[in-house]
Amino acid sequence: MNSNQVWAIVVAAGRGERFGKPYNKVFHLIDGQSILTRCLTNLSSSNAFDGIILVISEQDEAPYAELTAREGVCPLVRSVVYGGATRQESVMNGLRALPESVRYVAVHDAARPFTAHSVIHALVNAAAEYGAAIPGTPMTDTVKIMDREVFSVETPDRSTLCAVQTPQIFNREKLLQAHSMALNAGVPATDDASLYERFIGRVKVVMTPECADNIKVTTQQDIRRPGHFIIPRAGHGYDAHRLTEGRDLILCGVKIPYEKGLLGHSDADVAVHALMDAMLGAAAMGDIGRHFPDSDPQYRGISSIKLLNHVVALLETNGLAAANADVTIVAQRPKLKNYMDEMKNNICEALSLPEDRVNIKATTTEGMGFEGEGLGISAQAVVMLIPSEALS
Ligand code: MG
Numbered sequence: 001m002n003s004n005q006v007w008a009i010v011v012a013a014g015r016g017e018r019f020g021k022p023y024n025k026v027f028h029l030i031d032g033q034s035i036l037t038r039c040l041t042n043l044s045s046s047n048a049f050d051g052i053i054l055v056i057s058e059q060d061e062a063p064y065a066e067l068t069a070r071e072g073v074c075p076l077v078r079s080v081v082y083g084g085a086t087r088q089e090s091v092m093n094g095l096r097a098l099p100e101s102v103r104y105v106a107v108h109d110a111a112r113p114f115t116a117h118s119v120i121h122a123l124v125n126a127a128a129e130y131g132a133a134i135p136g137t138p139m140t141d142t143v144k145i146m147d148r149e150v151f152s153v154e155t156p157d158r159s160t161l162c163a164v165q166t167p168q169i170f171n172r173e174k175l176l177q178a179h180s181m182a183l184n185a186g187v188p189a190t191d192d193a194s195l196y197e198r199f200i201g202r203v204k205v206v207m208t209p210e211c212a213d214n215i216k217v218t219t220q221q222d223i224r225r226p227g228h229f230i231i232p233r234a235g236h237g238y239d240a241h242r243l244t245e246g247r248d249l250i251l252c253g254v255k256i257p258y259e260k261g262l263l264g265h266s267d268a269d270v271a272v273h274a275l276m277d278a279m280l281g282a283a284a285m286g287d288i289g290r291h292f293p294d295s296d297p298q299y300r301g302i303s304s305i306k307l308l309n310h311v312v313a314l315l316e317t318n319g320l321a322a323a324n325a326d327v328t329i330v331a332q333r334p335k336l337k338n339y340m341d342e343m344k345n346n347i348c349e350a351l352s353l354p355e356d357r358v359n360i361k362a363t364t365t366e367g368m369g370f371e372g373e374g375l376g377i378s379a380q381a382v383v384m385l386i387p388s389e390a391l392s
Contacts, residue, residue, distance in 0.1 A: 005050040006124055007102045008043055008167065009094035012036055012110035013057040013083025018218050025217060026110040027063045030229045031387040032319045034067055035217055038113035040074035043167075046117040048124050049106070051078040053094045058082045088182065088189055095176050104128065105175060106167035107192045111217045115167060116210035123206050127169035130204040134169075134193045135211045136162035162205055165214050168192050174200050224390050232323065233385045235282025239273040240370070240378035251329060251336065251377075252343030252360060253305040253350075258334045262377060265294045269304035271329050271360070274379040275347065276304075276311045282385040283320050308350045321388040324357040331377040336362040 016025030026036040043049055054077050056064050064080070081097045083090030091107055098105060104127050108115070119135050126133035139161045144152040168191065170178075178195040181187075189195045193203045215222060223229045243249075247261025250269045262268035276288045285291075291314070292299050292307055299307070315321060325347060329336060336343075344360045351358065365372040 005102045006104040007051045008049045008106040009053045010108050010110050011055045013055050013090040036110050037071045039110045044076045046120045048120045052076045053097045054080045055083045055090045055094045092179050102172050105172040106169040108167035115214045119210050123169045126204045132170045132196050132203040134164050136164045136205040136207050137211045230390045233282040235278040235383050237274040237277030237381040239270045241268045241270045242376045253346035254339050254342045266302045270377050271327050271379040272304035272308050274381040278381040278383040320385045322351045323384045323386045325383045326359045327381045329362040329379045330371045332364045332372050332374050
């Protein structure tokens, strides 16, 4: 049996009330993936752990079952145990579920999904050397001690202070001993290191620059910060339709007076088709042919703006929304200038975007090619999608 096994206890049993949702924040989806899955995946891919005990609250059994059905089970999770009334009890339940072969245990908050792998490995090494290690960041603000009337009365020396995070990694037997002693003595604690300090000994603080990125999701503000969750996705779309007599010319939902119209199964709104393809492209969800096949009679003659509404709703269910859109229509004739405002309004409305996030433009090809010869009209679109969280 490998006596140097390192396991993690991931604590997800809190309510996360400051997040302001009726459910536990770790089940919150961002760009289609829960905070909990992001956390477990990050720990797994660090290759630092031999197993994970997940601690959830009993009320969260159903949401957790939904999560695993949707996002899969993290293979490193060896068992799921219920938490207690306090974080301390929850950790204790996790410790009791660990196999005796485990030498080191990392206690980690499920709400920290971005811990750098370099930080995890530095902590494992420090725990092996010192018995206990925690990640910390230097204090950048001056810290004050206040009295009960909320007056500042003392200023500790900043160089002796740090703010600490998780994962906190310990020799398993020693942490179990610290928790047992705290339980017997009725000593409460908000983190495991404080129990270790009190009953066992010193805890090494690992302070690397990467600790600054190890944020804990507490409020919704935390997930709107660029960088971590808010990763924009660019998409490009292109479409072309043939001009023919006896059809209406519809561009961006506007009927434009002209002797010909575009040929197609729907209303053949080439500009909206390019835009939808750009959106589906950014979402890595294929193209409009896949979602609205030509062979399906329900789409015959349909307004492409209606299809665009479908695409917007589809992206929304996947947690994505357009941040901006830029559409270029390539047509030798007719002149589109007088219809631009109406076209733009239609797109703004469909995408729920203000005027300064949507651009519609038209160009000719100076008589060259199929557009120049008046055989057809083409369109190109570029969109940026972002997690809809960022816009809420
Ligand atoms: Mg088309």
